[in-house]
Amino acid sequence: MSTKEDIKEEQIANEQEVIQVEKNQEVEVELVKEELTSDEIIQAEKDKFLRLFAEFENYKKRTSKERVELFKTAGQELMTSLLPVVDDFERALTHTEENAATEELREGVLLIYQKLYNTLEQKGLSKIEIIKGDVFNAEFHEAITQIPAPTEDLKGKIIDCVENGYQLGTKIIRYPKVIIGQ
Template sequence: MSNKDKDEVLDDTQDQNQDVTSTENDDNFEAAEELTIEEQLHEDLAKEKDKFMRLFAEFENYKRRTSKERIDLFKTASQDVIVAMLPILDDFERALLHIEEDKEAEEMRKGVLLIYNKLLNTLNQKGLQVIELSAGDTFDADVHEAITQIPAPEEGLKGKIVDVVEKGYKLGEKIIRYPKVVIGK
């Protein structure tokens, strides 16, 4: 074999080796590419799953919030009517105080008391509650409305409620009229 023939055989062998190496490199590249695509798919799936879980949680919170708002709305739906009725309730209480002083109006007092109790019971059935207060209770600015301060008649009444001028009312858990009080200084 001549040198020329040997060179041709060597060239053919090198070409075949390059083809094999190239094929192996292509296979490795394809395997790496498949692995990368698979990793990318898993990553995308995890992202979409996270989005879905967040959206689902947000929707559940929305349902819970709207349900609570609806219940609160039903509880206080009649608030405007009840607030409008409170001055009438106050007038009944003033009338009862005035009638008690007049001994001749005993029968009228019974009739007014009957109507007052009926009105009060109806409002109580709708969720109205009186905020109970008396002289000597601790003043709370979140619950009471101080209309004035006077010198405390006793040392123990300083900073406390001395007199309740107007009753306060709650509808459910919401205060619809704050009690007006006088506090001692």
């Protein structure tokens, strides 16, 4: 019986050995799976990081661009409110030239006008130049009236500029008011 028992013990030992080998193989497979999944996890986290970094860089660029644009047009409200003052100075200069006002008064008004206008120009304000005979463009001009054209070649063109237009940088803050020929 000892041989039967020995054989049985040997079979049990073999089975235990097989079980142990299978467990070792399972552990190795699990380790391989864990390595693959950890690599995949690392890659996924790396992708997330790169996407987040790219989004942040885009955010920084967008906000700096918006900030520069804001600085360029920050004085738009102030400039718009000062334009009637500039118009009044231009009318005063025209009036002092027409009338026999004292030369000192005219020079004083001209000096104040030039200082104000130069300061506004330094801040980015520029006058939109309108020449009699220019073609009317609704995107850049505001037509306040139409009158019969004095000549045939002035039909649909600017005859007179009633109020000057101004732009701040590249943005038009007041469109020139013009009279066009019909």
